[in-house]
Amino acid sequence: MAALSPQTLPAATKATPAPGRPHRIRVWRGAILLVAAVYFLVPLIASFAFTVKTPGKGVTLDAYGQIFSAEGFGRALLLSLGLGVATIAVVLLLTLPAMLAVRLSVPRLRPILEVVCTLPLVVPPITFVAGISKVLQWGPDYLASTPFYQTIISIQNPDFPVVLVLTYVVLALPFVYRALDAGLSAIDARTLVEAARNLGASWPHLLLRVIVPNLRAALANASFLTLALVLGEFTIARLLSFQTFPVWIYTISGSQAQVSVAVSVFSLLITWLLLLALSSAGARQRSGK
Amino acid sequence: MANAPLSKNRSKSWLAAVPLLAFVALVFGVPLVVILGGTFTRGGAVSTANVTESVQGAYLTALLGSVKLSALVAVVGAVLGTFLAQAVVTSRFRALREAVLTASGVLSNFGGVPLAFAWIATLGNSGVITTSLGFDARGWSLYNFWGLALVYLYFSIPLMVLVVVPALDGLRPQWREAAQNNGASAWQFWRYVGIPVLTPTLLGGVVLLFGGSFAAYATAQAMVGSAVPLVTLQIANALSGNVLIGHENVALALSLDMIVVAGLVMAVYLPLQRRSARWLR
Numbered sequence: 401m402a403a404l405s406p407q408t409l410p411a412a413t414k415a416t417p418a419p420g421r422p423h424r425i426r427v428w429r430g431a432i433l434l435v436a437a438v439y440f441l442v443p444l445i446a447s448f449a450f451t452v453k454t455p456g457k458g459v460t461l462d463a464y465g466q467i468f469s470a471e472g473f474g475r476a477l478l479l480s481l482g483l484g485v486a487t488i489a490v491v492l493l494l495t496l497p498a499m500l501a502v503r504l505s506v507p508r509l510r511p512i513l514e515v516v517c518t519l520p521l522v523v524p525p526i527t528f529v530a531g532i533s534k535v536l537q538w539g540p541d542y543l544a545s546t547p548f549y550q551t552i553i554s555i556q557n558p559d560f561p562v563v564l565v566l567t568y569v570v571l572a573l574p575f576v577y578r579a580l581d582a583g584l585s586a587i588d589a590r591t592l593v594e595a596a597r598n599l600g601a602s603w604p605h606l607l608l609r610v611i612v613p614n615l616r617a618a619l620a621n622a623s624f625l626t627l628a629l630v631l632g633e634f635t636i637a638r639l640l641s642f643q644t645f646p647v648w649i650y651t652i653s654g655s656q657a658q659v660s661v662a663v664s665v666f667s668l669l670i671t672w673l674l675l676l677a678l679s680s681a682g683a684r685q686r687s688g689k
Numbered sequence: 690m691a692n693a694p695l696s697k698n699r700s701k702s703w704l705a706a707v708p709l710l711a712f713v714a715l716v717f718g719v720p721l722v723v724i725l726g727g728t729f730t731r732g733g734a735v736s737t738a739n740v741t742e743s744v745q746g747a748y749l750t751a752l753l754g755s756v757k758l759s760a761l762v763a764v765v766g767a768v769l770g771t772f773l774a775q776a777v778v779t780s781r782f783r784a785l786r787e788a789v790l791t792a793s794g795v796l797s798n799f800g801g802v803p804l805a806f807a808w809i810a811t812l813g814n815s816g817v818i819t820t821s822l823g824f825d826a827r828g829w830s831l832y833n834f835w836g837l838a839l840v841y842l843y844f845s846i847p848l849m850v851l852v853v854v855p856a857l858d859g860l861r862p863q864w865r866e867a868a869q870n871n872g873a874s875a876w877q878f879w880r881y882v883g884i885p886v887l888t889p890t891l892l893g894g895v896v897l898l899f900g901g902s903f904a905a906y907a908t909a910q911a912m913v914g915s916a917v918p919l920v921t922l923q924i925a926n927a928l929s930g931n932v933l934i935g936h937e938n939v940a941l942a943l944s945l946d947m948i949v950v951a952g953l954v955m956a957v958y959l960p961l962q963r964r965s966a967r968w969l970r
Contacts, residue, residue, distance in 0.1 A: 429776040432772050440847075442811060443812075446807075446818055447807040450811070495709060498710075501705035502703070505703070506702065513706065516709075521900075524948070527944035530943075534720070534723045535719055535720055569712070573713070639925060646907065653911070660806055664806040665803075668799055
C-alpha cells in the first residue's frame with residue numbers, strides 16, 4: 401500500500417559497480433530481470449490474448465466493444481465514479497481543516513490524529529463490513545419506531561448508497577492523511593496563515609485562496625489514491641449487496657468470461673493512466689519550484 | 690470574528706478537528722464496538738461460545754490456512770522482491786529503474802477481482818497458457834493453495850520492491866568502499882554491513898506483505914470460491930447467512946480473531962519502520 405505514496409522515487413545516484421566486478425554478477429542480474437519480466441508480463445499478454453481470440457472467429461476486438469453494451473456496465477461505472485467523487489469531497493473536507501488546525505495550534509493532538517487516521521489499516525475490510533452490516537441490522541431490529549430507522553434505510557438506497565461513501569472515507573483516511581501530511585510539511589503553513597490573517601483574509605478565504613493552491617499536488621495525490629481505492633473496492637460493496645463496478649465485473653464473469661477479462665485489462669490500463677498522471681504531476685511540482 | 694487575534698482563535702481551533710474525530714468514532718468506532726460486543730454475546734446472554742467456536746474445526750482450519758498462505762507469500766515475496774530490487778538498483782540503466790518502479794507502483798495496487806481474472810485467463814482451466822502448453826492434460830490446477838500463492842505474489846513482489854529500493858539506495862557506496870579497503874569480501878560486506886542495516890526494512894516488508902495477503906478477499910473469492918479454506922471467505926460465508934441459526938455472531942468472533950492477528954502484525958511493523966528510517970537519512 402505504500403505503493404502509491406509520492407516519495408517512492410528517490411533520485412539518489414547509484415554507485416557504479418566497482419571496476420573488475422565479477423562477470424557472474426551481471427549474469428545473475430540479467431537472469432533475475434528475465435524471470436521477473438516473464439512472471440509479470442505473461443499474465444498481461446495472456447489476458448489480452450484471451451480477450452481477442454475467439455475459437456472459430458480468429459482475432460477480434462469484439463470483447464472490448466461488448467464492454468460498453470453489456471447489461472449494467474454504464475450504471476455500475478457511474479455509481480462507482482459517483483461514490484468516488486463523493487468520498488473525495490467528504491474525506492478532504494474532514495481531514496484538511498482538522499490537520500491544518502492541529503498543525504498550527506494544537507500540536508498536542510497530532511499523535512492522536514495520526515493514530516486515528518492510521519487505525520483503519522489494522523482492520524481488514526472484511527471485518528469492518530462485518531461490523532457495519534451488524535449495525536445496519538439495528539434498523540429493522542431495534543430502531544423501527546424511531547427517526548433513526550428512516551436514516552438507516554435511506555443511507556442504503558441502492559441508487560446511491562451513502563453507507564458506502566461513509567465506509568470508503570474511513571478506508572481512505574490513512575492514504576489521505578499521509579498525502580496531506582507530506583504536503584503540509586513541505587509548505588510553511590504558519591507563515592502563510594499569519595500573513596493572510598494580518599492582511600485581513602477571512603478563514604474561508606484563507607483556506608480556499610491560500611492553503612488549497614499551495615497544496616495542489618498533495619490534494620491531487622490524495623484524490624487519485626481515493627478514487628483508485630473506490631473504483632477497485634469489492635469486499636464491502638459485495639457483502640452489502642450493492643452493484644458497484646468491481647461487483648458488476650464479478651457478476652458478469654459467470655456468463656461472459658471474455659468480457660469480464662476485457663474489463664479487467666481495461667481497469668488495469670485506467671490505473672496505469674491514473675498513476676502516470678500522478679507521477680508526472682509530482683515531477684512537475686518538483687521541477688516547477 | 691474575522692479580525693480576532695490569532696491567539697484567541699488558537700484556543701478554539703481544535704474545534705476544526707472535531708468533525709473528523711466524531712466521524713471516525715461513529716463510522717469506524719461503532720462497528721468495532723459492535724464486533725466486540727457481538728463476539729461475546731450469544732442469544733442475548735454474555736458468553737464466550739462464539740470465540741471458542743471460531744477457533745475450532747473448519748474455522749480454525751480457515752484461520753490457519755490464511756496465516757500459512759500469508760506467511761508463505763510474505764517470505765517468498767520479500768526474498769524475491771529484494772533480489773529484484775537489488776538487480777534494478779545496481780543496474781546502469783536509469784530507464785530500467787524508472788520503468789520497474791513505475792510498474793511496481795501499478796502492480797502493487799493490482800488486486801481484487803481483475804487480478805483473479807487476469808490469472809484465470811492465463812493459467813485457469815481454459816487459460817491461454819494452460820491450453821497452448823498442454824498443462825491441462827498434466828493435471829494442472831490454479832484453483833488451490835499454491836495457485837493462490839502464485840497470484841498473491843503478483844502484487845506482493847512489486848510492493849516489496851517499493852519498500853526495499855529506498856533502503857538499498859541508502860546503503861552508501863562509502864560503506865562498501867570502507868569494507869573493501871579493510872579487506873572484506875563481498876560476502877563479508879553483506880554479512881556484517883548490508884544485511885544488518887537492511888534487516889528492519891526487510892522485516893517491515895515481510896510484515897506489510899503478510900498484512901496485505903491476510904486481508905485479501907476479492908481475489909480469493911473470484912478465483913477459488915471456497916475451495917481453499919481462508920478466514921476472509923469464512924467470514925463472508927457466515928455474513929451471507931451460511932451458519933446455524935443462533936450462531937450468526939461467529940462471523941464477528943472470526944473478525945475479532947483477524948483484527949487481533951492484524952493488530953499484532955502492525956505492532957511489529959511500526960517500530961521496525963521507525964528503526965529502519967534511522968539509517969536512511
